[in-house]
Amino acid sequence: MRHETVDTLNRKADKAELGFWLYLMTDVIIFASLFATYLVLRNNTAGGPSAADLFEPRYAFVETLILLTSSFTCGIAAIAFKFGKKQLGLGLLMATIVLGTAFLTLELLEFGTLVREGHSWQASAFLSAFFTLVGTHGFHILIGLIWAAVTGGYIMSNGLTRNAVRKFTLFSLFWHFLDVVWIFLFTIVYLLGELS
Amino acid sequence: MIDFLLGRLSTEYFPSDPVTIGAAVGMPLTVVGLVALITYLKRWKWLWNNWLTSLDAKKIGVMYVIVAIIMLVRGVADAGMLRLQTALAAGDATGPFSTDTFQQVFTAHGTIMIFFVAMGLMFGLINVVMPLMIGARDMAFPFLNSISLWLFVAGMILVNTSLVFGGFSNGGWLGYPPLTELQYNPGPGVDYWIWSLQIAGIGSLLSGINFAVTIIKHRAPGMTWFKMPIFPWSVLVTSVLIMLAFPILTVTLALLSLDRTMGMHFFTSDLGGNAMMYINLIWAWGHPEVYILVLPAFGIYSEVVATFAKKALFGYKTMVYALIAIMFLSFVVWQHHFFTMGAGANVNAFFGIMTMVIAIPTGVKIFNWLFTMYRGRIRFRAPMVWFLAFVVTFTIGGVTGVMMAVPALDFQVHNSMFLVAHFHNTIIGGVVFGFFAAMTYWFPKIFGFRLNDRLGRYSAIAWQIGFIVAFMPLYALGLMGAVRRIDSYSDPTWQPFFITSGIGVLIIALGIGLFMLQIIYSVWKRKELRDTTGDPWDGRTLEWSVPSPAPHYNFAVQPVVTHRDEWWHRKKTHYQAPHKSEYRDVWLPKNSAVGLLIGLMACGAGFGIIWHLWWLVGLLALGIIVIIIIRTTKDDTEYLLTAEELLKEDRRAKGMAV
Ligand code: HEM
Numbered sequence: 001m002r003h004e005t006v007d008t009l010n011r012k013a014d015k016a017e018l019g020f021w022l023y024l025m026t027d028v029i030i031f032a033s034l035f036a037t038y039l040v041l042r043n044n045t046a047g048g049p050s051a052a053d054l055f056e057p058r059y060a061f062v063e064t065l066i067l068l069t070s071s072f073t074c075g076i077a078a079i080a081f082k083f084g085k086k087q088l089g090l091g092l093l094m095a096t097i098v099l100g101t102a103f104l105t106l107e108l109l110e111f112g113t114l115v116r117e118g119h120s121w122q123a124s125a126f127l128s129a130f131f132t133l134v135g136t137h138g139f140h141i142l143i144g145l146i147w148a149a150v151t152g153g154y155i156m157s158n159g160l161t162r163n164a165v166r167k168f169t170l171f172s173l174f175w176h177f178l179d180v181v182w183i184f185l186f187t188i189v190y191l192l193g194e195l196s
Numbered sequence: 197m198i199d200f201l202l203g204r205l206s207t208e209y210f211p212s213d214p215v216t217i218g219a220a221v222g223m224p225l226t227v228v229g230l231v232a233l234i235t236y237l238k239r240w241k242w243l244w245n246n247w248l249t250s251l252d253a254k255k256i257g258v259m260y261v262i263v264a265i266i267m268l269v270r271g272v273a274d275a276g277m278l279r280l281q282t283a284l285a286a287g288d289a290t291g292p293f294s295t296d297t298f299q300q301v302f303t304a305h306g307t308i309m310i311f312f313v314a315m316g317l318m319f320g321l322i323n324v325v326m327p328l329m330i331g332a333r334d335m336a337f338p339f340l341n342s343i344s345l346w347l348f349v350a351g352m353i354l355v356n357t358s359l360v361f362g363g364f365s366n367g368g369w370l371g372y373p374p375l376t377e378l379q380y381n382p383g384p385g386v387d388y389w390i391w392s393l394q395i396a397g398i399g400s401l402l403s404g405i406n407f408a409v410t411i412i413k414h415r416a417p418g419m420t421w422f423k424m425p426i427f428p429w430s431v432l433v434t435s436v437l438i439m440l441a442f443p444i445l446t447v448t449l450a451l452l453s454l455d456r457t458m459g460m461h462f463f464t465s466d467l468g469g470n471a472m473m474y475i476n477l478i479w480a481w482g483h484p485e486v487y488i489l490v491l492p493a494f495g496i497y498s499e500v501v502a503t504f505a506k507k508a509l510f511g512y513k514t515m516v517y518a519l520i521a522i523m524f525l526s527f528v529v530w531q532h533h534f535f536t537m538g539a540g541a542n543v544n545a546f547f548g549i550m551t552m553v554i555a556i557p558t559g560v561k562i563f564n565w566l567f568t569m570y571r572g573r574i575r576f577r578a579p580m581v582w583f584l585a586f587v588v589t590f591t592i593g594g595v596t597g598v599m600m601a602v603p604a605l606d607f608q609v610h611n612s613m614f615l616v617a618h619f620h621n622t623i624i625g626g627v628v629f630g631f632f633a634a635m636t637y638w639f640p641k642i643f644g645f646r647l648n649d650r651l652g653r654y655s656a657i658a659w660q661i662g663f664i665v666a667f668m669p670l671y672a673l674g675l676m677g678a679v680r681r682i683d684s685y686s687d688p689t690w691q692p693f694f695i696t697s698g699i700g701v702l703i704i705a706l707g708i709g710l711f712m713l714q715i716i717y718s719v720w721k722r723k724e725l726r727d728t729t730g731d732p733w734d735g736r737t738l739e740w741s742v743p744s745p746a747p748h749y750n751f752a753v754q755p756v757v758t759h760r761d762e763w764w765h766r767k768k769t770h771y772q773a774p775h776k777s778e779y780r781d782v783w784l785p786k787n788s789a790v791g792l793l794i795g796l797m798a799c800g801a802g803f804g805i806i807w808h809l810w811w812l813v814g815l816l817a818l819g820i821i822v823i824i825i826i827r828t829t830k831d832d833t834e835y836l837l838t839a840e841e842l843l844k845e846d847r848r849a850k851g852m853a854v
């Protein structure tokens with residue numbers, strides 16, 4: 001933005017950040033509604049297997065570790081960019097993408113196993129709710145991965161401009177948010193499922 | 197392969213009964229006629245550059261309003277069909293429409309009126325005046341704003357496409373399962389309903405975020421929270437409600453759609469599905485939704501009353517607190533829509549009491565308006581007449597609402613004509629009258645000339661009388677035992693009431709006709725009605741401080757606010773126009789066709805889902821993602837208006853020598 005003053009640029013970054021926070025709040029409501037649905041339908045297994053029969057908390061724990069690590073690399077990348085260390089930041093962003101992809105792969109593998117064993121989303125209300133809740137999170141991760149790649153490409157071609165840093169800040173907010181959602185998912189679906 | 201390409205498209209889905217065929221032929225012909233007219237007048241370029249690709253909030257607002265008014269005509273025509281049927285189909289007689297058509301018509305009526313008329317008028321009016329009132333140049337995110345508009349239009353196109361091809365849902369405006377599940381409704385109607393709402397709803401959600409950020413970040417310097425006029429306050433509260441409620445709608449519709457397309461079991465009657473959960477979810481959105489619609493109307497009345505009584509609004513702070521109270525309370529009343537579900541006495545008592553409590557802040561507002569009028573110098577111009585019609589109508593609706601908040605009483609009138617009368621009382625009296633007042637009030641600010649006042653008053657009076665004739669009989673019918681959504685009835689003593697109600701619809705149609713006539717006549721007489729001062733009503737707030745029509749940059753010089761009724765204060769204190777040296781360079785958004793493109797692609801994707809054209813859905817979804825990526829990585833989306841140019845344009849707008 002060739003001629004714009006620092007002042008208007010700051011104002012813009014401010015606005016974008018507030019808008020993005022508000023968007024995240026709406027996403028919180030989306031997940032809250034899905035969690036509520038899951039909790040209501042959790043025991044409606046239609047005579048089929050329940051959460052305790054199907055889920056393996058240790059598997060989900062590995063997924064959790066991977067996602068938490070990716071959040072960590074993403075956080076460090078933000079710091080690196082702030083200090084102008086472009087190469088380091090890009091490397092860490094790459095690591096985030098790899099870890100995120102690994103997470104998504106594990107999730108899809110789990111889905112695949114369930115479906116192959118005859119426990120697809122069509123089997124019961126409980127499984128519909130499970131696939132939808134976890135799938136929605138996974139879909140967000142997919143969007144996040146695309147976004148990360150685009151932001152990385154932008155930084156590579158445009159350098160660490162104010163705009164680039166701003167875009168990255170928004171992405172990292174999103175990524176941390178997905179991490180928090182996953183913690184709830186892990187607790188409510190996998191840990192609580194084991195207890196019931 | 198053919199199945200893959202064509203999904204479930206088939207010629208059997210063209211309409212077969214004569215009424216629908218008429219509409220299905222008439223509508224595309226109208227569109228073709230319009231296209232031909234624009235081509236003949238060689239107006240495409242003008243339309244494209246000045247309107248379709250514009251990111252100016254005022255223009256986006258006007259486009260919303262135009263679409264909404266066209267949809268209003270369709271909605272009222274639907275209502276007329278419903279009332280024609282019930283006026284005739286008493287005893288053994290049959291009406292002109294089959295039961296299935298009747299069901300589609302009331303579903304379309306409710307859906308269109310709420311989502312494409314009331315919401316459309318609301319978003320339109322907010323776009324038109326909210327930035328002006330807070331002293332802002334534009335919305336916080338002008339591009340996002342155009343996406344919202346075009347998603348709204350996409351939803352509108354889908355609803356109307358169903359008329360030509362496939363038919364609409366017969367499940368009522370809230371689409372309760374299990375009726376709307378695949379088992380009972382295998383056709384595309386319910387999918388049309390789901391996806392038109394889903395697409396328009398996402399647009400609404402984006403608007404909510406946009407409006408909130410605009411109000412938080414773009415208020416003029418000096419405009420502290422308690423110096424902000426009530427209309428922007430009401431928009432802020434509405435935006436918060438949108439952000440909290442619309443995601444629930446998104447989820448609810450998505451789940452129903454997953455049931456229908458992926459064979460899931462959220463709300464089905466087998467394999468553990470729970471239809472009551474749908475009812476809970478949809479009303480957890482639905483009740484806040486009615487406040488989303490009515491609060492901006494309340495904001496409008498506040499501005500109109502203060503202006504036409506020439507007095508500062510009475511009880512400004514209580515107005516704000518009342519808005520905030522309603523914001524919270526509107527989330528703890530949803531269960532009053534299904535007291536009869538069997539949740540138990542205590543649950544019903546709680547929600548019944550909360551519903552009565554919410555009437556308190558609403559009553560406070562009514563009294564504040566009345567006290568504002570008290571000892572004011574009231575001018576009974578058209579907007580004020582709309583306001584008076586509102587007070588009468590809305591109060592009746594409020595009283596019957598509190599009656600139904602008593603669960604024991606609601607068991608008698610639940611889902612009856614009594615309810616239908618109640619909610620039309622509040623939604624026509626509260627929301628529609630408010631938006632008509634607003635259109636009349638702010639028209640000169642956007643178009644530079646006033647609307648003929650006499651025709652406006654006549655229109656308001658016709659609506660008011662028509663309303664009473666159309667809906668008061670329904671209260672009686674409800675108490676006599678008539679349930680809603682019936683297309684025929686065996687008790688002939690009901691017929692006179694239904695006939696009266698049908699006559700009322702004709703009077704309302706006359707009101708709409710008068711409104712249209714008012715616009716046409718005023719356009720014709722626009723020279724005499726021209727607003728040269730920029731302040732035709734002797735207004736109080738900032739939008740009246742700029743010339744009419746409001747220039748695309750809104751304010752040539754950023755206003756600084758010291759008072760709540762800033763413009764009124766300036767007029768009283770001989771405010772000096774800003775000096776040449778106070779003009780600054782400003783950046784304004786460039787036009788963009790991307791919003792329009794996204795809207796069209798979303799419309800196509802929605803069509804694809806409805807007809808199971810998965811390849812189309814995939815392609816368009818990918819296209820939308822790519823377009824968004826391209827747009828967000830592009831930097832030069834704004835252009836510079838220098839201080840000198842601004843000064844020149846400002847002098848020209850004010851009719852001074854350049
Ligand atoms: C212009 C005058 C209007 C007339 C004459 C009218 C008439 C009607 C009629 C006859 C019904 C069907 C009642 C039944 O048998 O169940 C109905 C339903 C409904 N109306 Fe209106 N209406 C009008 C305006 C509006 C407006 C402005 C709105 C909202 C902004 C609205 C929202 C609804 C809704 C949500 C339903 C329920 C549809 C359903 O049962 O699913 N109406 N109206």
Ligand SMILES: [Cu+2]
Binds near residue numbers: 482483486529530
């Ligand atoms: Cu309600």
